[in-house]
Amino acid sequence: DAKTTQPNSMESNEEEPVHLPCNHSTISGTDYIHWYRQLPSQGPEYVIHGLTSNVNNRMASLAIAEDRKSSTLILHRATLRDAAVYYCILSGYALNFGKGTSLLVTP
Amino acid sequence: DTEVTQTPKHLVMGMTNKKSLKCEQHMGHRAMYWYKQKAKKPPELMFVYSYEKLSINESVPSRFSPECPNSSLLNLHLHALQPEDSALYLCASSQVGIPTEKLFFGSGTQLSVL
Numbered sequence: 696d697a698k699t700t701q702p703n704s705m706e707s708n709e710e711e712p713v714h715l716p717c718n719h720s721t722i723s724g725t726d727y728i729h730w731y732r733q734l735p736s737q738g739p740e741y742v743i744h745g746l747t748s749n750v751n752n753r754m755a756s757l758a759i760a761e762d763r764k765s766s767t768l769i770l771h772r773a774t775l776r777d778a779a780v781y782y783c784i785l786s787g788y789a790l791n792f793g794k795g796t797s798l799l800v801t802p
Numbered sequence: 803d804t805e806v807t808q809t810p811k812h813l814v815m816g817m818t819n820k821k822s823l824k825c826e827q828h829m830g831h832r833a834m835y836w837y838k839q840k841a842k843k844p845p846e847l848m849f850v851y852s853y854e855k856l857s858i859n860e861s862v863p864s865r866f867s868p869e870c871p872n873s874s875l876l877n878l879h880l881h882a883l884q885p886e887d888s889a890l891y892l893c894a895s896s897q898v899g900i901p902t903e904k905l906f907f908g909s910g911t912q913l914s915v916l
Contacts, residue, residue, distance in 0.1 A: 727901070727902045731905075736909075737909055737910075738806075738892050738894070738907030738908050738909050738910050739845065739894075739905070739907045740907065741904045741905060741906070744902070744904070780844075782844060786901035786902050787901060789835075789850055789858055789901055790901060790905060791846075792837075792844035792845045792846070793844060795844055
């Protein structure tokens with residue numbers, strides 16, 4: 696399976712945009728890029744996924760580099776409830792989680 | 803109903819006990835998954851069932867025995883566990899089990915092995 700690299704932690708102020716980066720230089724042409732998040736004491740929750748084009752949904756936006764070797768999850772206005780571990784995952788033969796980025800949101 | 807329900811929420815067992823974890827979904831999904839998550843680590847895939855057949859076993863020790871009696875139900879039978887098996891066990895489901903699908907996770911069973 697191709698690997699992803701994310702910063703261990705990031706911090707944001709409430710109501711500001713957050714850009715969470717993910718590098719995946721060994722991505723294959725058929726790998727989708729998935730983002731999940733895990734709030735404290737809960738199971739992971741789907742956020743968004745995409746293949747080549749940028750994607751938007753009610754939770755977030757996903758910006759995918761033209762060469763697909765990196766992507767960025769964008770939370771448009773962070774709230775305290777967005778404090779979680781965010782995982783960037785490539786769809787190989789199954790979803791295998793990497794280490795993720797722990798997002799801290801401060802008031 | 804977009805819920806995956808796991809029971810029990812917490813379980814304490816001795817190394818000689820036999821216990822089972824249960825997972826249920828009523829979304830009509832045909833793929834179900836078990837993940838194991840140690841504290842402050844990412845979830846690790848253990849098993850995948852697709853159409854009630856085991857499709858992926860990530861070299862999990864035989865003291866963990868999965869069972870999928872029907873498309874809505876997934877069990878994980880535990881026997882002769884070790885203290886290092888203490889972890890959060892997460893169940894997930896998806897429509898048919900292809901890697902591009904969205905997974906729905908339960909809140910997990912927190913297992914302590916004494």
